Amino acid sequence: MRLTTILATSVAALALTAGAAAAQTAPAPAQTADEDGAAQVDDIIVTARKRSERLADVPVAVTAVTEETIERRQLTSVRDVAAITPGLNINSDAAGRGFLSIRGIGITLLDNVQPGVGIFVDGVYQANTSYLNSPTLAVEQIEVLRGPQSTLFGQNTLGGAINVTTKQPSDDVEGRVTATYAGPDDYYIVGATVAGPLIPGVLQGRLTAGTQSRDGFIENSLLGYDDANRLQQDTVRGSLRWIAPADAVVTLNAYYDTVEGTGPLYALTTGPTDYRSDAQTNVRSEATYDYSGVNLKVDLPISSSTDMTALVSYDRRENEGSSDGDFQPLPLIESSTFGTLETTSAEIRFDSEWSDNFSTLFGVFASNQTSDQSSTNTLVFLGGAQVTATSFSDANIVGVFGTAFWDIQPDLELTVGLRYDHQEIDFQSAIDSTYEAEEIQPRIALRKKFDENRMVYASIARGFRGGGTNGPGAPNPIFDGDSVWTYELGSKLASPDRTFSIQGAVFYNDYSDMIGQNSLAPMVGGGGIVGINLNTGDAESYGVEVEVDAQLTEAWSVRGGAMLQRARITDDSRYVETTGRQLPSDRIPFNPDWTLNLQTDYVVPLGRGDLTFTGGVVGKGDRVGSSLSETFSPKLTSYFLANASLIYRIDNLEMAIFSNNLFDEEYYESYIDSSVLTVAGLPALGSLGQIGDGRRVGVRVGYSF
16 A cells, blocks of 8 residues: 555656656766857766666666766765765765665675675675775766666665776876865875876776875874874776777776775764764774775677677785774773685676667676684783684675666667576684575666656666675574565656756665664573674665756756655564564664755856856755664764865866865764663763764865876
8 A cells, every 4th residue: 555655656746847857867967068058968878777878868766976076076985975866875984894775775784794785896896885985086987876786786786786987098198186185184185097098099008096094083082192083095096908809898907905094983972962072992993904906898799789798807805903892991892803805706798789679688797705804802801811703704696687678669668687696605603604595686667758858767676685694602693685676766857958957766665684783692502692693674665866957057057966765664573583672763773864965056257267166065864873772772863064165277277175064063973872882791881973074174186188
């Protein structure tokens, strides 16, 4: 009954907006001028369906963030795109991990749970959320695909996917140098990229290097540090592109990143509105990561109607960290971790056009991932006794997928896709266990185009995330994967001169066996408690999202987006069965019921250049934090963050002054209720909170050639 009501309301809403859109356009697309001199939005090309298409034609909810938007909006890391993407929610409490979900689906709170929103860089799947904090140097476009993308992108994309495309070399010599500095926390980014032909017409290359640093806004008065939440990140990336015989294109990408920052870092607080920036731990939190990888892509036309794409990759992460295990000034627990994560993957697909109105895309995917981790907890309160745990896992995934695209009529397209995935994880710790799953993930979409500027679509899709294994003593040695069925209606509409567009979607998610927040449970056989990952139960989310792009005059543009949803747990029986405790709330942790972003730009000619005044606001509704209480769930209040900049562009030079969080709004990025400590058997001096970044004011200079 509820679904019927939602769909009926959706149809009415779409009719009232005259076909308001579902696929999201870029917040700051490139512009040209038509014959009358009016500003006009250029076409944006995306790869949401593993082929290059106009964003306006894709029956998928997509936000495409262009290179221009990344520069203008100060999006210095991949995670920053959440501020301008309806439905995407990203939080982070450490240098090497993030919590993300889309439309309330796929929440990931620990990096030993597979992400529910897939992250891809140049088509290569990233096995954990740490890439979210990587810099956006030489990034050409970031596409955020909402709703299950499992059919073409594979498992672990039940909430959606973040698809990052880096700039590839060509025969044109070009480059860019950029530098940013802001205070009060000595925040800076310096980067450079250069590309051009090594052998004209045959071999091209690109080299990108950069560094970023910050002290952060958290101090530790107990140890005398004012940079407790510091970050130093250095990156080097290179690409070679070979125009080979038989019209083949071979691209080799390689990268090396080093990160020196902190692990999870929290300050003691009396409640979710008591904003504290002093993390008084008796151990300095430290975390280092080394990332390296290489991938090879071959694009080859094997006939007049079929193109083949083959992609192989290898990625490696090494991590080391130390921290205060109880996040308090009490000398209780000191923790250290070491680990490596290696991922090898390969994919081959064939894109065939059989006739003017029928085409297919078929492929095979395989990957192997090994993880070797160890941790040591020093129990200071027990005279320095140490508890050490080691684990090793070996995961293999094989997938077969296909999609058929049929133009029933010139203006009516039916898309039918199906994917089969088989996953097996062998886990070795104090006990050995195996997790195995076989899943079918379909997608069907029907698109109706009225003309080049108007379309509507409806889609049904299923997404799946793989499960995993817990350590020794867990009452659930294996936790299952979770899945979602998503029903979506949407459209997009642009004015004939394409100076105005409105896009929107309505959706309903039926979420089964949700992998919610981790918990604590009594150890099997006694002896205390153990941290576990587990299935919470079932949930549902439904809502509406909209995005508007308007060029009001040749000088003045306004862009914005909003999402309104209700994401709630409907059945927590699996959580109760595993832990013996009730959940204190039916809300999914860290997921707001609404988000909002709005930006306006006004351009004034000045001398030989242009002066751009930019102002914007980002808002997020209230959320609940992490809690193991049965009766209390901490509520984090809603907030709005304002930003402003003044940018002068002349020829290839850009200079800007800017401020983020202009009014120094206080809010919590992450929050853990004191019940988590007390359930663990530890004394709790308060709850734990990590504040978000305060006001930064800075300057930026960029030069392109």
